[in-house]
Amino acid sequence: EYEEKTGRAHRPLSPKQNVRKNLDFEPLSTTALILEDRPANLPAKPAEEAQKHRQQYEEMVVQAKKRELKEAQKRKKQLEERCKLEDSIGNAVLTWNNEILPNWETMCCSRKVRELWWQGIPPSVRGKVWSLAIGNELNITHELYDICLARAKEKWRSLSTGGAEVECEDAGFSAADREASLELIKLDISRTFPNLCIFQQGGPYHDTLHSILGAYTCYRPDVGYVQGMSFIAAVLILNLDTADAFIAFSNLLNKPCQMAFFRVDHGLMLTYFAAFEVFFEENLPKLFAHFKKNNLTPDIYLIDWIFTLYSKSLPLDLACRVWDVFCRDGEEFLFRTALGILKLFEDILTKMDFIHIAQFLTKLPEDLPSEEFFTSIAAIQMQSRNKKWAQVKKMLIFDNR
């Protein structure tokens, strides 16, 4: 029996090679179909059957070839699309660099630029555009940053040596408070985008993030460090040099909406939520009613989204595109984005109860489809009974007084 087995193993080799040689239409892929003759130790196929099998085989090969051709065409198309995308990014970079940025003041509000802006700013010019769009109302210079940073470093030193209180002009803010702030910054840096592994201890941007947050607590002791800030600073660091990131950071936080939130001005936050609800009801009345029924107030999800400007809750590339348009349109875009998210998931959300909605919105799916997401935002109308965001907000602030 043993001999039979070993014998069998050797013999079929030659006919197989034969068949392969005879084929002039071998399929391309490695998963090719191969027509085998019967093993030599079995009686050969009758001619008729062999002919039939050959025919079937040929048909299969033709099918396989067709499939492969189709796939090749698909691949080609994908490649073309990618090239087109790369081209358009390349072109966009040129347009931004050569046309828009040198003529910022005159061009930034033109329709063409606004449209290009909506498509997403190419990463290589993103930082520049953000800086220009955020502006520098506070007139912060690189020197001022250095001064604030030096002061922060002094405080860190005195903290670590446990030395005497550092005298400084920002009295009125308790030393314990400031100490807690500096301590907290240290803690939070390692918890900022931990997956990127660049802000953690020993990572390339650890010190930069530390410096910017520390300098800010010295620049604005009245605001200090508030959790959520580390994410904003981190996103800026990814797109700008340190001092410029600090300038953008301070000016960004100085905007009315950010000031209201980071100072945790509860009354003003409520006004923002109320304005948001006006547009929520207008755009998504069914979902709005469902949320009301479940007592799901906007603070549940908006606090995280607004405080971190979506950088904690959205994938980073999407968050950056939201920032792009936020820089263009201002605070109302943050609320428009929120409505875009709600619209995108409207069907699922209407089937959920309070706790599941809260859970879902505070931990959004990681594979958010970017085009659908922006289409959804685009479909949100920031107009309620002929009133725009700023008007609605103003009215509500007035009412509160």
Next chain:
Amino acid sequence: MAQKAMPGTSPEGIRPTYMYKVVLLGSTSVGKSSLAYRYVKNDFKESLPTVGCSFFTQMLNLEVATVKFEIWDTAGQEKYHSVCHLYYRGAHAALLVYDIAKKETLNRAKLWLRDLEKEFLPDEIVIALVGNKTDLAAEREVTTEEGEEFARTKGLLFMETSAKSNYQVNDIFMAIAQELLQREQAKVSAPSPDGRSTVELGGSGVRTGCC
């Protein structure tokens, strides 16, 4: 007690289902999110700082009842206080979490207790004092006795835990469930006059306005 009991919703018909809102309070980075994560997912990972509030659910099938926990995990930074102190409205239980390796976090937990005492009558809420991070025994600043003693004088449940090494995390939530169920029993034998509606979604229902 502001319980949202829904008796008869279980298929057996006899075992009632109770839904309880549990809120985690305490200083920043004492391990509130990690405790919730350990309890619900039985895992440990470094949590991102909580901004606002995050949410978890857990269901417990006990012999006498099914317990559904709605866990509200709040932001720890003091600056968020004005926003977060409203998150405990309508809670049935609260975990006051401190870090055994940081004395000042126990003081902060005591402040939270004062807040809760203003908002709730003693029989309206089950409060547990939780000394987390027993894995940091070498850096301990608060002795077990100190925590225990404080909890005893205030009539709180007490346990030391470690979300990292999974020490007594289930136990503390189980103790809370047992205590809540016991109070439920006591209520049945001596029905309270207000007889809260069984359909009202207590936890979120009593929340007013923001937060």
